Amino acid sequence: MxxxxxxxxxxxxxxxxxxxxxxxxxxxxxxxxxxxxxxxxxxxxxxxxxxxxxxxxxxxxxxxxxxxxxxxxxxxxxxxxxxxxxxxxxxxxxxxxxxxxxxxxxxxxxxxxxxxxxxxxxxxxxxxxxxxxxxxxxxxxxxxxxxxxxxxxxxxxxxxxxxxxxxxxxxxxxxxxxxxxxxxLPSVRSTTDWTSMPQVPPGALVLRTGFVDSDLDPVDVTAECRPYTADSCMRSSGAASGRYADFQPADxxxxxxxxxxxxxxxxxxxxxxxxxxxxxxxxxxKPSRSHRRITSDAAGPADPTDPTDPTDPTDPVDSSEPETAATRAEG
Structure with a gap:
């Protein structure tokens, strides 16, 4: 097609x-x-x-x-x-x-x-x-x-x-x-100490913020600091050394x-x-042959060259039964 x-x-x-x-x-x-x-x-x-x-x-x-x-x-x-x-x-x-x-x-x-x-x-x-x-x-x-x-x-x-x-x-x-x-893509991380906030450029998509230790690795808020203001508690207890922010820049x-x-x-x-x-x-x-083949009643006489026709036009016709029926009728 x-x-x-x-x-x-x-x-x-x-x-x-x-x-x-x-x-x-x-x-x-x-x-x-x-x-x-x-x-x-x-x-x-x-x-x-x-x-x-x-x-x-x-x-x-x-x-x-x-x-x-x-x-x-x-x-x-x-x-x-x-x-x-x-x-x-x-x-x-x-x-x-x-x-x-x-x-x-x-x-x-x-x-x-x-x-x-x-x-x-x-x-x-x-x-x-x-x-x-x-x-x-x-x-x-x-x-x-x-x-x-x-x-x-x-x-x-x-x-x-x-x-x-x-x-x-x-x-x-x-x-x-x-x-x-x-x-x-991997996010960009900005870290800072307690004296300032992490620098995030305008238009950036901030993914997460939190606290970092002395090795600049993120740390979770401790159980002792959860009932209080996390920022001041983490700072006074020494559990963190600064803040961080992960973001995707606008560019x-x-x-x-x-x-x-x-x-x-x-x-x-x-x-x-x-x-x-x-x-x-x-x-x-896939359609089977029975769905694609047109019946002899609708299509007329069978094509002797059609490979899908199960009948062989060269086969001899058995006329013994009609002759027997005709003989009985005459008798």
Missing amino acids: SARSILWLTWRQHRWAVGAVALLALGGAWALFEGEDSRRQTGSMTMLGFHATVVQLAFGCVVGVVWGAPLVSRELEEGTYFVAWGQDVTPVQWLRGKVVVLGLLAAVLGAVIGIGDGYSGDPRWTWGLFEAFWALQAGYAVFGLALGVLVGLLSRHVVTAMAATLVLYTLVRVFTAVVVRDHL RIGLFQFLELGLFLLLSAVLLAVAFRILRRSGGW
Whole structure:
């Protein structure tokens, strides 16, 4: 099947879902820019900018639920895969073509909705607007699509696949934001004695603060100091020699965004590789000859050159039974 045929088939089958998600992305991008303009006038985030930010955060999940989850599960649930995969295209070719087309669309629309933040409009990067980055939003959208495809292939049920994709996508995004993102690179530590506070540059993301001993190693607050003010107690008791602060500087934001983009693209590649492996190795997806063969009643006389026809036209016809019946009738 040619690239034009795959493109036409994908548009024909998914035009309503593609159109709805495209309108959501374009509308969200417009609302983000409108929110930035309103914020410059009012000094605070407007409701329009807030709702647009929510759409931006959830866009990858929308792609996974609306595009990815039903892509294979609908074919399996309705039994139409016997037709879709029984023609001149294999299941792997069918899925590869659709994933390429929808994946490119998802990346483009994700980049569109990631060009604004709905609040600052400031070209300077801040950790609070970490996910308002066009490349990162494109990676989230591709990941959502890959996750939905694999979940749909495993569940074989559209509603189940959509619900599971929603839950799994949310868990992965939250886990990445809370646990993984801050530790993509080792943090920077600033230590000082009791005469001053640790020096943290403006815009840095502070990960943890505490006390250090004479070797500048972190120490926990002792049991004796927990009921009191920890700072003065640790100092007077000699349990600590100073303070420390671990942070990620603001000049790492761009690097962290591309590292997280690479992480989600790697996850997407793994999910799609598993999906294609399952599809390639599962003989149950392939239509059997009985499903592809048209019966003689519907197709007319059998083709003597058809290798799928179990009958051999050269075999002699046994006419002994009709002749016996005719003889009895005459008698």
